[in-house]
Amino acid sequence: MTRSKILLAAILGTTLFAGAAMAVEPVLPRTTKAFNRLDADHDGKITLNDFKPRVEQRLARLDTDKNGEVSEAELNAYMEKRLEQRKARLMKRLDTDGNGAISVAELDKAVDDVFAAADTDHDGAVTLDEARQFRMAKLKKPVQDSQPN
Template structure:
């Protein structure tokens, strides 16, 4: 079985803080799935009115003192909180012996578990359809016509 390159996984983990920062500011969707989710009235266009509520909720989460201003300190605190949650999830998932370190063997075992969990036909590899099904099951959301595409 081909293993996912550990450097690629770790690189993805290091990208968490910048990705978190971007997730807290308004952005245009990059995929059809997120576009369709943002297109509340399903007319094929996204308007400011459709983006504003989500941006407002994100602003409110950042504005810790609810004064209508988001300071650098509030942004730093939100990013630090997100980073701490991500570190905890990484250790929970990857640190099998709970020694606060992730060994190469633990990483390899985690990759094997991930592939095995998503490999519906048990052929040792995962197709894109198996990835979609795995993510859907893991999300706990019911399968719908829209999410199946």
């Protein structure tokens, strides 16, 4: 398998399924912004009183029949919707010629662009620090289709 095909498989796997599985599952925040949204009294700590209502809001959002529980069917419907949204964003970003398919050339261009953007010292390599900074910069950009944490 070529490098590009392996990268495409990795991108598809993580991009399509990463967030959808955590729709209801309690997940601690990974970013300062998400942490601060949960830290109601702004003391630099999250308590159960801060955390539980947020998780319960997620549950309520998925409970389309409003019976106080999220069924497998409700969870499947949510995950399918999110999967379709993620696929659409992925195709929009990678299918640059608009033909409905991602070619190796398109993937290579996307990989080259990401690598060039992350390589801030322009030495032809990306350090762990550069990778983290690039990831954090991407997380700080607003995403149109995203739902609040």
